[in-house]
Amino acid sequence: MTADAAPHESGHHGHGESHGSQKSYLIGFVLSVVLTAVPFWLVMTGTLDSKLGTALAIMVLAAVQIVVHMIYFLHMNVRSEGGWTMMALIFTLVMVVITLSGSIWVMYHLNINMMPGHDMSQMP
16 A cells, blocks of 8 residues: 555545535434425425415425535535535526526416417307
């Protein structure tokens, strides 16, 4: 065994990244389980009276779960890789929002402008 191989075998890469500890992985796991169980409980018990309220609560909890995964499992923060990972994430989020909102806008206008009337009694 050479001196150069020793750091790689011990699991340290020497790049200064944070690979997390068992405690941080356990915290992330527990948060993920809770953030999965709560929406399931909301739907199965019907705790919130309105469907819109339940849907909004599920979306908020899903967004929180995404953040938990990024912090505890992907180890993303503003300091990692000189901030480029965060910039890539922000760019991706902007592109997803543009794509989804544009798709919904197009589908809505196609539905309004292209769908035939619902009065089928005048058909021969």
